[in-house]
Amino acid sequence: MELVSNLALGFATAATVYNLTYCFVGVFLGTFIGVLPGVGPLAAVAMLLPVSFYLPPETALVMLAGVYYGAEYGGSIASILLNIPGTPSASVTCLDGYPMARDGRAGVALFLTAIASFFGAIFGVLVMVLLSPALAEFALLFGPAEYFAVMVLGLVAASVVSTSGAMRGVMMVCLGILLGTVGVDINSGETRFVAGLPELRDGVSLVVVAMGLFGISEVMVSARGATQSYATENIAMKKFLPTRSEWVRSIGPAIRGSAVGSFFGTLPGTGQTVASFVGYALEKRISPHGEKFGTGQIEGVVVPESANNAAAQTAFIPTLTLGIPGSTTMALMLGALMIHGITPGPRLISEHPELFWGLVVSFLFGNMFLLILNIPLIGLWVRLLRVPHYFLYPIVVVLICVGVYSIDNSIFDIWATLAFGVLGYVLRLFRFEPAPLLIGFVLGPMMEEFFRRTMLLSRGDPMVFLERPGSATLLLVALLLLLTTALPRRFLSWLRKA
Amino acid sequence: MQRDRIISQVGPALMLVIGLGFFVVPILTLELGTARRLGPGAFPALVGGLLAVLALITLIRNIRHCMGWEQPDPISVLAVAGGVIAFAFLTPLLGVLPAVVVSVLTTASAVPQFQWPGRIILAVCVSIAVWLIFVKGLGIPLTTIRGL
Numbered sequence: 001m002e003l004v005s006n007l008a009l010g011f012a013t014a015a016t017v018y019n020l021t022y023c024f025v026g027v028f029l030g031t032f033i034g035v036l037p038g039v040g041p042l043a044a045v046a047m048l049l050p051v052s053f054y055l056p057p058e059t060a061l062v063m064l065a066g067v068y069y070g071a072e073y074g075g076s077i078a079s080i081l082l083n084i085p086g087t088p089s090a091s092v093t094c095l096d097g098y099p100m101a102r103d104g105r106a107g108v109a110l111f112l113t114a115i116a117s118f119f120g121a122i123f124g125v126l127v128m129v130l131l132s133p134a135l136a137e138f139a140l141l142f143g144p145a146e147y148f149a150v151m152v153l154g155l156v157a158a159s160v161v162s163t164s165g166a167m168r169g170v171m172m173v174c175l176g177i178l179l180g181t182v183g184v185d186i187n188s189g190e191t192r193f194v195a196g197l198p199e200l201r202d203g204v205s206l207v208v209v210a211m212g213l214f215g216i217s218e219v220m221v222s223a224r225g226a227t228q229s230y231a232t233e234n235i236a237m238k239k240f241l242p243t244r245s246e247w248v249r250s251i252g253p254a255i256r257g258s259a260v261g262s263f264f265g266t267l268p269g270t271g272q273t274v275a276s277f278v279g280y281a282l283e284k285r286i287s288p289h290g291e292k293f294g295t296g297q298i299e300g301v302v303v304p305e306s307a308n309n310a311a312a313q314t315a316f317i318p319t320l321t322l323g324i325p326g327s328t329t330m331a332l333m334l335g336a337l338m339i340h341g342i343t344p345g346p347r348l349i350s351e352h353p354e355l356f357w358g359l360v361v362s363f364l365f366g367n368m369f370l371l372i373l374n375i376p377l378i379g380l381w382v383r384l385l386r387v388p389h390y391f392l393y394p395i396v397v398v399l400i401c402v403g404v405y406s407i408d409n410s411i412f413d414i415w416a417t418l419a420f421g422v423l424g425y426v427l428r429l430f431r432f433e434p435a436p437l438l439i440g441f442v443l444g445p446m447m448e449e450f451f452r453r454t455m456l457l458s459r460g461d462p463m464v465f466l467e468r469p470g471s472a473t474l475l476l477v478a479l480l481l482l483l484t485t486a487l488p489r490r491f492l493s494w495l496r497k498a
Numbered sequence: 499m500q501r502d503r504i505i506s507q508v509g510p511a512l513m514l515v516i517g518l519g520f521f522v523v524p525i526l527t528l529e530l531g532t533a534r535r536l537g538p539g540a541f542p543a544l545v546g547g548l549l550a551v552l553a554l555i556t557l558i559r560n561i562r563h564c565m566g567w568e569q570p571d572p573i574s575v576l577a578v579a580g581g582v583i584a585f586a587f588l589t590p591l592l593g594v595l596p597a598v599v600v601s602v603l604t605t606a607s608a609v610p611q612f613q614w615p616g617r618i619i620l621a622v623c624v625s626i627a628v629w630l631i632f633v634k635g636l637g638i639p640l641t642t643i644r645g646l
Contacts, residue, residue: 054636167556171513174549178520178542185538192528192538193520216578223608224574390612391620394605397578398598401585402628405594406638414586418579425575429568430509448541460533 003129006357013358014365019059026063027366030070031373034087035078035381036392041071041087042435043218045332046210047396049339050403057340058355062362064336068329069121069312069363072272073370076113076305077381080106089272089308092280096293096300103296107240112298113305114374116254120306121367123258124265124313129360131266131314132349136321139346144457145465148450149474151443154324156478157267158439160485164431170482172432176440177447179204187452199412206335207404208413209441212420213434214328215400220425223393240375242298250302253283257303261310266317271327272308279307313363320344320356323446328435331442338442506567510560513553520546577608593644594632598625 013019033044044067052060075087080097093113100109142150159169182193183203194200242250257279264275283303284293293300318324323344325331337344342352349356404413424434458464466472524530524539524546531537581604588597602621606612632638
């Protein structure tokens with residue numbers, strides 16, 4: 001009964017013309033970004049952060065979330081038609097989607113991709129509806145030690161998936177945490193690391209860090225390699241409909257993909273890409289057509305798409321109920337909430353029910369918009385691929401500059417964004433991935449607060465982290481995660497030598 | 499080859515310097531407090547120390563097994579940075595819209611395929627879009643053209 005009243009509250013919030021408009025804008029931009037390989041959803045969400053300052057928090061989150069999951073839909077279009085994934089998680093869709101397109105069945109692949117994405121997203125939303133309140137209630141039992149341990153686990157998970165290795169990932173997290181300490185210390189009132197610059201008293205702005213690291217540096221990396229345009233053929237609507245047997249063959253994989261995606265979405269650090277890879281590998285093993293995967297099998301398109309879209313929705317569970325972002329984009333969402341003075345965590349659902357349930361219901365509307373955008377309007381996106389997209393890069397730079405400047409009319413922020421852009425570029429040159437830095441930057445101040453509070457409550461005994469079963473378990477999991485990713489290669493070489 | 503090996507050490511070395519900086523500066527300038535009541539310098543010093551140790555390990559590993567580095571693209575960096583610098587300099591002097599035009603033209607020079615007529619059309623279109631979205635749509639008080 002409580003669930004029904006919560007969903008009714010969500011409908012009342014999400015179904016206003018204002019929120020529906022921003023939801024549509026979000027999913028439209030998300031699809032646009034997903035279709036064009038180059039600018040990812042992370043950069044798009046970062047660019048929209050300043051705009052969200054001028055919106056109510058629930059509207060801002062509805063729009064940013066729309067960009068995030070809309071990109072998952074759009075990402076598969078270039079994967080199927082061009083064998084170029086629009087988003088990293090859509091790379092699995094290339095394996096069977098592109099061979100289908102070469103067989104002249106691109107329409108069927110695109111149609112089933114949209115349906116599978118919708119199914120996966122709705123599955124993920126249902127999991128979110130059922131799991132989030134229970135998890136939030138459980139998390140209310142957490143003390144500061146457990147919170148600190150959850151954050152350590154989240155940061156370790158974020159760093160071990162770094163493509164440049166766990167060690168470099170942890171270093172990036174540390175750098176992010178340190179950048180988060182710049183400014184006034186809220187406990188003592190003392191300023192830290194401001195180098196005499198009054199603009200840094202309130203700390204480094206999240207918008208500046210995100211725009212610099214993922215906007216400016218991304219353009220520096222990609223602009224010169226931009227391709228002119230892609231040749232695509234027109235797809236007639238009549239070529240869209242799958243056969244009866246293709247429908248039947250898609251049901252099982254869609255359910256399994258959604259289940260796998262929902263699970264991996266809730267785990268910090270894994271996200272949609274891992275979800276779609278695992279879903280594909282699992283389906284390949286159990287499917288009667290497993291040996292034909294990679295040659296244009298319908299299951300090979302349905303599974304990754306249902307998995308990555310389910311994961312995109314369930315990724316909101318740890319972010320909103322525990323305050324632990326599972327990915328960099330989720331860290332930006334968390335930052336957007338904090339900018340509006342809302343602290344994500346177990347109390348969010350009870351203190352801001354309209355925001356949480358409004359967001360959940362907006363996912364339903366957003367996915368319906370996406371279904372419309374991706375089936376009847378697919379021709380629009382196919383034509384978009386023919387437009388040379390190097391023109392995007394100057395637009396991105398200008399939108400970043402205007403967006404950053406519009407927050408406080410501060411030129412200092414523009415210089416700081418440029419500095420972070422150059423930092424991000426230099427980090428990439430030396431094979432340091434900047435994504436874990438942002439997660440560390442967002443979680444760092446909270447982590448310090450919980451660490452200091454725990455030490456105060458334990459009268460200065462650091463063993464408290466290991467004496468409390470909750471925090472000890474979480475820290476042990478974090479340690480195991482680190483060891484299993486950082487050590488095997490060394491162990492293997494040591495064993496070989498021995 | 500040897501030059502690349504040396505340059506590839508810059509990344510971990512930079513991390514080492516940053517880590518040491520965040521370890522030493524709080525010890526020298528901020529209060530560390532006690533184990534029970536940690537001061538403002540304790541947490542940064544702890545994390546800075548951890549970063550320095552990890553950077554040192556990475557540096558040593560990198561000397562043994564060089565991870566290499568990506569070749570930079572100076573034209574791209576200069577064009578993009580130029581676009582941002584143009585915006586930062588011109589906004590207080592001329593207003594946002596002229597700054598947008600110059601910024602687009604500067605950044606577009608990073609893309610060799612982008613011809614001049616296209617750049618000019620894009621610069622004008624983007625400045626109109628900025629005015630429509632930020633000034634008219636969102637109502638943000640920006641000085642569009644100074645003196646107007």
